Amino acid sequence: MTAVDGRIWHDRAGRAHRERGVPPRSDEPTMRRVTGPLADAWHRTPQRRADLARDALSRPNPHVVPDPGAPGSSLWTWVVEAPAAAAVLLWTNPVFDHTDPALAELERLEGSALWTITLRLPSALRASYRIAVWEHEEEPPWRTAEGRRPVLLAAMAAGAVDSRGTDIVIGSRGEASSVAAGPDAPVEPWRTTAPSSASGSLLEEITLPDDERAWLYTPADATSPTPLLLLFDGDVWRRELPPILDRTIAAGILPPLHVAMLDAKDVEHRWEHLGVPGGQVDVLIDRLLPLVRGRPLVSTRPADTIISGQSLGGIAALWTLALSDGDVGHAIAQSPSLWRFDVADALATASGWSSLELQAGTFEGDMLADAAALAVSLRADARTAGRRVALSPFEAGHDWAVWRANLVGSLIALLG
Incomplete structure (x- = not known):
């Protein structure tokens, strides 16, 4: 059952209330992806890659640092070690773009088993997320799905709790998602x-x-x-x-x-x-x-x-x-x-x-x-x-x- 525009409901006192219909879905947020500190250093200083990989894997996901160019924002970097992956996707609750899921696909760092993505997000944000590691020859389901809900469900279903995350939350369908919080998120x-x-x-x-x-x-x-x-x-x-x-x-x-x-x-x-x-x-x-x-x-x-x-x-x-x-x-x-x-x-x-x-x-x-x-x-x-x-x-x-x-x-x- 979904919302029906114009349907009349009566409350316990007999008063009528008209249902407005489906949500408008306007003004949805967009993903702001940037080149993060890890990817930048990896490309600029190849001689340091072993140290960079070791350092990245020593910290939990995501690594959040202040964004010097955007007060109130931070750079959030996820790193996933997946040597057999053909694609890795980050589904984030607030900013996943169903019209262009490729924006949420992690970049494989040259010559390594590491995949990474950096987003510019508010320092006060708290968000749930899931990581999808795709190791098959066929196209990942989030690339082949069409429409808002099918794409979102495909991305979520392919994902799992981040093994390098620090917290989880249980959602409406009983599924677990990882949770990340910026330095200014409410305690x-x-x-x-x-x-x-x-x-x-x-x-x-x-x-x-x-x-x-x-x-x-x-x-x-x-x-x-x-x-x-x-x-x-x-x-x-x-x-x-x-x-x-x-x-x-x-x-x-x-x-x-x-x-x-x-x-x-x-x-x-x-x-x-x-x-x-x-x-x-x-x-x-x-x-x-x-x-x-x-x-x-x-x-x-x-x-x-x-x-x-x-x-x-x-x-x-x-x-x-x-x-x-x-x-x-x-x-x-x-x-x-x-x-x-x-x-x-x-x-x-x-x-x-x-x-x-x-x-x-x-x-x-x-x-x-x-x-x-x-x-x-x-x-x-x-x-x-x-x-x-x-x-x-x-x-x-x-x-x-x-x-x-x-x-x-x-x-x-x-x-x-």
């Missing part, structure tokens, strides 16, 4: 704490009617009712969020909180039931929220209840805020798919909510502009007087690695 708070050896937290699966399910994270150290975070795409979050919360709660960076994560199921179910004024929004409001609030040590106060989601889940978080009749106090909408519906009036009409944070990346094309326009509209609307509406732009693309970092940062700002 991930859990990186500054020691891993919790025996947290005592609990992650349990909850079965809901109509073949819906969720996972509930229960913190170890709760002695009084805690705030409650509600998340869409729980099948992704349940993999990585619990150990992150264990560390941040144990370190006192976050107070204990419960987290209920609703499963998005497969791609077709997600498109039909997530991001619309019904579907999983109703499941969360009518079934999951009352069930979790019935557990010991879960606060029942709307002021302690936060909804968050990403992409389709981001606009679903906004629908939840608008349709919960004041039962949810706060929303953190990350890269919300505002191209699908106009939610401004529904949010302004709704009573009871206290704060809304809209997040979107500078490499997300129209998404940042749409989020900024919604923030301006809500701030100017007399019906939202006294409520906090924040816009948080960030240097990144449509990326789980970034949503992970920013969600924890926003929770600290809201609860810490």
Whole structure:
């Protein structure tokens, strides 16, 4: 199922909302490839190649250095050792150009098994990426695919986690990607704490009617009712969020909180039931929220209840805020798919909510502009007087690695 232009949806109060259709995909970022320090030295000083190779392989990927000609930017260099490769490709979340995938193919350094590429990227960027090493005679699939989505999927499917990378993130399909961050990228708070050896937290699966399910994270150290975070795409979050919360709660960076994560199921179910004024929004409001609030040590106060989601889940978080009749106090909408519906009036009409944070990346094309326009509209609307509406732009693309970092940062700002 995909978005349908003009389709009419009715929310739980019977109000009609017209679907806008598919995303416009305008103003997509371009890849800025440059000759990096390694390739430059390799070509200029062939007598130093053994030392250059040894030095390059002694560092993890990517090697990030300041770009003297572009303040705020850095030169990001990847090096891959692949003696049998016919081609090597770097798929990067924010800047992969599906119209010219050759831009992302690494250069083989003369007389070696090393392949390299250097990109000019913001120093504050955090991005996921995958490396594809192609060792077959036929053309790589990213060269033969046609169309935006087929090319992107071919590049991602051919790629794998970088063995020389330093971090990974799990995405929507359960696949792992490597993660890189520039020197000015926002700090991930859990990186500054020691891993919790025996947290005592609990992650349990909850079965809901109509073949819906969720996972509930229960913190170890709760002695009084805690705030409650509600998340869409729980099948992704349940993999990585619990150990992150264990560390941040144990370190006192976050107070204990419960987290209920609703499963998005497969791609077709997600498109039909997530991001619309019904579907999983109703499941969360009518079934999951009352069930979790019935557990010991879960606060029942709307002021302690936060909804968050990403992409389709981001606009679903906004629908939840608008349709919960004041039962949810706060929303953190990350890269919300505002191209699908106009939610401004529904949010302004709704009573009871206290704060809304809209997040979107500078490499997300129209998404940042749409989020900024919604923030301006809500701030100017007399019906939202006294409520906090924040816009948080960030240097990144449509990326789980970034949503992970920013969600924890926003929770600290809201609860810490």
